[in-house]
Amino acid sequence: MSESIGENRNQASHNMSDGRSSNQYGNSAGIEVRNLSYHYGKMQALDAVSLTLSNGINMLLGPNGAGKSTLFSLLTGLKTTPRHNVKSVRIKTSTKGAAPKPTCEISVRGVNLQNTRTDIMRSMGVVFQQSTLDLDLTVQQNLLYHASLHGISPKTALRNIEDVLLTLSLNNKLNAKVRRLNGGHRRRVELARALLHKPSVLLLDEPTVGLDIESRALIIKHVRTLTEREGLCVLWATHLMDEVTSADNLIVLHAGQVKAQGISNKLCAHYQVGSVAELYRQLTANMEAL
Amino acid sequence: MTPMTYLYCMNGIVKRDVLRFLQQRTRLLSVLVRPLLWLVVFAAGFRSALGISIMEPYSTYITYQQYITPGLGGMIILFHCMQSSLSMVYDREMGSMKVLLMSPLPRPFLLFSKLVAGAILSTFQVLIFLLITRLVGVEIELMGYVYAVPAIFLIAFFLSALGLMLANLITQLENFAGVMNFVIFPMFFLSSALYPLWKMQEASMMLFLICQFNPFTHCVELLRFALYGQVNEIALGVVFTSAVLACSIALITFRGRS
Numbered sequence: 001m002s003e004s005i006g007e008n009r010n011q012a013s014h015n016m017s018d019g020r021s022s023n024q025y026g027n028s029a030g031i032e033v034r035n036l037s038y039h040y041g042k043m044q045a046l047d048a049v050s051l052t053l054s055n056g057i058n059m060l061l062g063p064n065g066a067g068k069s070t071l072f073s074l075l076t077g078l079k080t081t082p083r084h085n086v087k088s089v090r091i092k093t094s095t096k097g098a099a100p101k102p103t104c105e106i107s108v109r110g111v112n113l114q115n116t117r118t119d120i121m122r123s124m125g126v127v128f129q130q131s132t133l134d135l136d137l138t139v140q141q142n143l144l145y146h147a148s149l150h151g152i153s154p155k156t157a158l159r160n161i162e163d164v165l166l167t168l169s170l171n172n173k174l175n176a177k178v179r180r181l182n183g184g185h186r187r188r189v190e191l192a193r194a195l196l197h198k199p200s201v202l203l204l205d206e207p208t209v210g211l212d213i214e215s216r217a218l219i220i221k222h223v224r225t226l227t228e229r230e231g232l233c234v235l236w237a238t239h240l241m242d243e244v245t246s247a248d249n250l251i252v253l254h255a256g257q258v259k260a261q262g263i264s265n266k267l268c269a270h271y272q273v274g275s276v277a278e279l280y281r282q283l284t285a286n287m288e289a290l
Numbered sequence: 291m292t293p294m295t296y297l298y299c300m301n302g303i304v305k306r307d308v309l310r311f312l313q314q315r316t317r318l319l320s321v322l323v324r325p326l327l328w329l330v331v332f333a334a335g336f337r338s339a340l341g342i343s344i345m346e347p348y349s350t351y352i353t354y355q356q357y358i359t360p361g362l363g364g365m366i367i368l369f370h371c372m373q374s375s376l377s378m379v380y381d382r383e384m385g386s387m388k389v390l391l392m393s394p395l396p397r398p399f400l401l402f403s404k405l406v407a408g409a410i411l412s413t414f415q416v417l418i419f420l421l422i423t424r425l426v427g428v429e430i431e432l433m434g435y436v437y438a439v440p441a442i443f444l445i446a447f448f449l450s451a452l453g454l455m456l457a458n459l460i461t462q463l464e465n466f467a468g469v470m471n472f473v474i475f476p477m478f479f480l481s482s483a484l485y486p487l488w489k490m491q492e493a494s495m496m497l498f499l500i501c502q503f504n505p506f507t508h509c510v511e512l513l514r515f516a517l518y519g520q521v522n523e524i525a526l527g528v529v530f531t532s533a534v535l536a537c538s539i540a541l542i543t544f545r546g547r548s
Binding site for chain 1: 291292294295296298299301302303305306309310313314384385386388389390391392393394395396400
């Protein structure tokens with residue numbers, strides 16, 4: 001790749017936008033990230049990442065170590081973002097002296113994460129890569145616990161639980177202990193938990209990894225239906241190319257940098273490749289060589 | 291955010307911890323077996339060796355079983371709180387802690403609720419232990435229980451906060467074994483749990499001073515007086531101040547880490 005990251009990013013985000021429909025959340029971007037960098041000691045995990053995610057499915061592709069989980073941790077506030085942390089991006093200026101460092105910013109539905117964590121957490125549902133269910137409790141007890149953490153009354157929570165479990169075909173597992181559920185069911189319970197407080201932004205960190213075809217299909221179908229119906233903004237990290245459709249907004253993250261962002265089929269056309277898999281291989285080629 | 295939101299949240303956290311505790315029946319059994327062994331076996335062996343003379347709050351000579359009961363109550367709380375902090379380290383390593391931290395409510399409140407949950411569970415365990423001690427002749431009057439409940443709750447809150455502080459400092463689950471050697475045992479043995487401090491003073495002035503500075507000594511004394519329907523004001527002051535300090539440090543260090 002000879003193109004600079006900045007050019008690439010701009011092309012992807014501006015020229016390849018499809019202007020997806022607005023909804024109850026208006027035209028405001030679901031998630032907006034500007035100049036986000038993060039490092040573990042000397043290792044740069046994210047390098048001046050900027051993203052604008054609109055309502056709909058936003059697929060995040062990247063090899064292991066690309067920075068996907070770090071990005072998720074920053075978006076969920078589990079890791080904090082330093083305000084002035086950009087080293088590699090310089091603002092061109094005609095005045096003499098050092099250029100000011102751009103400010104890192106994360107906002108969800110137009111609200112800045114660094115200022116208003118509470119409102120953002122209310123509007124965000126997350127399925128983490130690692131299972132975070134309490135194995136010794138039942139499905140209902142796990143979901144009630146989550147609802148209480150969001151300050152939802154037990155009465156409302158029970159109603160929401162019934163609805164969400166029915167949609168995910170889990171209503172017969174209400175009183176089953178999580179320890180006794182198979183991997184597919186556990187993942188669906190995690191998705192049910194993420195949806196319980198009716199979020200407008202959904203973060204899915206490899207939600208279908210390790211699932212059989214049927215469970216995967218059910219989760220994909222449910223998320224897509226819900227996204228369309230509710231106008232959610234979904235950020236979906238995955239390794240599985242077949243989960244990306246031609247209409248999805250695609251982000252390729254590699255070595256902590258956004259290599260491309262745009263509507264999947266337009267990106268493929270731009271890079272003159274026949275599939276998302278080929279596009280992914282092309283953009284992460286130097287990684288594969290390693 | 292309304293007050294009810296906070297109430298639902300705290301209720302959920304407490305309920306979850308109680309449910310988890312009730313799921314692990316062997317945990318309750320092991321919590322009770324340790325102090326009961328001390329009470330039945332250790333105290334029986336030492337009752338002739340250690341004569342306990344008249345000292346506050348006792349109005350007459352007492353048996354050794356009677357003497358070590360508050361100390362063993364303290365032991366239950368100490369072990370339970372350290373075990374809770376171990377489970378917090380485990381939750382953090384396994385990722386379950388993320389669920390708690392994703393709550394829209396302020397993190398200090400979430401952790402405060404965790405401490406309350408730990409204190410409620412400890413109070414429940416110590417009350418069961420105190421009821422069992424009647425079988426070996428330890429008599430506690432009704433007023434003793436009335437005074438003991440808030441005393442146990444305060445002690446448990448302090449020790450839970452101490453446990454949370456330690457959980458914040460421990461980066462790996464494997465390091466927790468060190469807590470046993472460097473925190474639990476010194477705190478327990480360098481206190482008035484097993485022997486009155488005047489006996490320690492006879493043996494070593496330095497150890498006596500260390501015991502006096504050990505906040506766990508004051509936890510035991512607070513409970514000892516409470517079981518006789520009395521308030522040891524110095525012990526109450528020390529435990530309350532220690533609880534506030536430990537809670538503040540635990541919340542600050544936790545926020546820093548997260």
